[in-house]
Amino acid sequence: MRASKKRKDERKQLGEANKNRKKELRKKCKEARHIMHKYKYSILLKEDFLDAFNSRFGYNEIYINPTSKEWSSFHPFARGVINSQTGDLYMSLAKDEESELIHKDIVNFLMWKVENFPTVHKPMEAMEQIFDKMVFVQRYVNTKHVLMSESYIWDDIDGLDLGLVKEAMSKCKSKNPRLSFYPVGISDFSIQGEEAFQDEKV
Numbered sequence: 001m002r003a004s005k006k007r008k009d010e011r012k013q014l015g016e017a018n019k020n021r022k023k024e025l026r027k028k029c030k031e032a033r034h035i036m037h038k039y040k041y042s043i044l045l046k047e048d049f050l051d052a053f054n055s056r057f058g059y060n061e062i063y064i065n066p067t068s069k070e071w072s073s074f075h076p077f078a079r080g081v082i083n084s085q086t087g088d089l090y091m092s093l094a095k096d097e098e099s100e101l102i103h104k105d106i107v108n109f110l111m112w113k114v115e116n117f118p119t120v121h122k123p124m125e126a127m128e129q130i131f132d133k134m135v136f137v138q139r140y141v142n143t144k145h146v147l148m149s150e151s152y153i154w155d156d157i158d159g160l161d162l163g164l165v166k167e168a169m170s171k172c173k174s175k176n177p178r179l180s181f182y183p184v185g186i187s188d189f190s191i192q193g194e195e196a197f198q199d200e201k202v
Helices: 003-040 068-072 103-113 163-175 186-192 194-200
Strands: 043-044 051-055 058-064 081-084 089-096 136-137 145-148 182-187
Touching: 003 136, 081 103, 081 145, 103 136, 136 163, 145 163, 145 186, 163 182, 182 186, 182 194, 186 194
Parallel strands: 145 182
Antiparallel strands: 043 051, 051 058, 058 089, 081 089, 081 136, 136 145
C-alpha cells in the first residue's frame, strides 16, 4: 500500500510539473503571437549592427552610422532615416533590391526597437511636417551621397524652409564624415546633376 501510494504521489507530482510546463509554454507562445501580430517582425539580435529582422519584404538588416565597408554593401538608392534630434543615420540593407524596405517600415521598426527614437503617428502622411524629428533619405546610386528620399513629393516641400533638414544632415555629417549630404530631392538631383547642387552640400 505504501509503495502504491508513493507511486501515486510521484505520478501526481509529475502530472503537475507537466501541467505547469505546458501552461508556461502556452503563455510564451501567446506572448510571441502578440509580438508578431503587433509588430509583424521576427527579431534576430546581432551585436555588430543595430538589428536584423524578417519583414513582409524579406530579410533585412538595419545599420546605425554604417562604416565605409558597410556602406559599400548597400544597394543603389538604399533607404534610410536620419534621427533629427541625435544625428544618427539608420540604413536598411536587404538581401536584394526587390526586398528593400519602405520608409514607413523602417520608422515603425525604429520606434519600437530604438530607445527614445522620435514617435510619430502615420509618418508617411505628414513627412514634410516632422523634419524636427526625422528625415527620410536615400543613397544616390553607388555613391557616398545621401539625399532626401523619393518619398517626398517635391512640389509639396518646394518653397518650405528646409533649415531643419540641413540641421539634421549637419548633425548626421558629424557622425558620418565620409558621406556627403544634400537637402535636395533625389529626383531633382538625378535630373539636374551633382554640379547644380554643390552650394547645397552639407
